Amino acid sequence: QSALTQPASVSGSPGQSITISCTGASSDVGGYNYVSWYQQHPGKAPKLMIYDVSNRPSGVPDRFSGSKSGNTASLTVSGLQAEDEADYYCGSYTSSNTLVFGGGTKLTVL
Amino acid sequence: QITLKESGPTLVNPTQTLTLTCTLSGFSVTTSGVGVGWVRQPPGKALEWLALIYWYDDKHYSPSLQNRLTITKDTSKNQVVLTMTNVDPVDTATYYCVRGTLQGGFDYWGQGTLVTVSS
Secondary structure (H helix, E strand, O other), X not given: OOOXXXXXXXXXXXXXXXXXXXXXXXXXXXXXXXXXXXXXXXXXXXXXXXXXXXXXXXXXXXXXXXXXXXXXEEEEEOOOOHHHOEEEEEEEEOOOOOEEEEOXXXXXXX | OOEEEEEOOOEEOOOOOEEEEEEEEOOOOXXXXXXXXXXXXXXXXXXXXXXXXXXXXXXXEOOOOOOOEEEEEEOOOOEEEEEEOOOOHHHOEEEEEEEEEOOOEEEEEOOXXXXXXXO
């Protein structure tokens, strides 16, 4: 299975909004509403931010939102804050009953 | 409080078998709906899903590694064990134990354990 495609980096100023894309295929992202997003700060374990495309676990700020169109899922971070600077990974369930991650995106808050 | 803690060797010789143990706290490996698995991350690189075992002993593996991986659970110790055979330096990574499902993602992660494969 091939890794999902994410941009290597995105950036934005405090208060602005950014969107990170995650492109797969009809056998993963496009075929199921089972996309998750993870935030990872340097030296730390990843943290689940979004599951089932657009649901937020308890405790995740509503500045984080997820969506999907066709084979591409997106994570939007509104009202950027300094602490949002991190690496972000998407993950998707696949038709082979496995899970595949994206290559990761580094978010820089300018 | 739910926690997962990885344990195992920090250094492994090439061609050897790596065995990692995940000790669970705050939930049981037999709880309905629960899956426990492993994700790794080579230094400076992306996450890679490896394997998952569900409460009813259903097991799933990464297609690219399935012939080298075995995941099992020990209900008496509330642990999940991953073995990887014939390791290579490219297997050098931080290995994370995770709780969740293939569909819903992973809501709890261990702190990770760095395993280096080198002679």
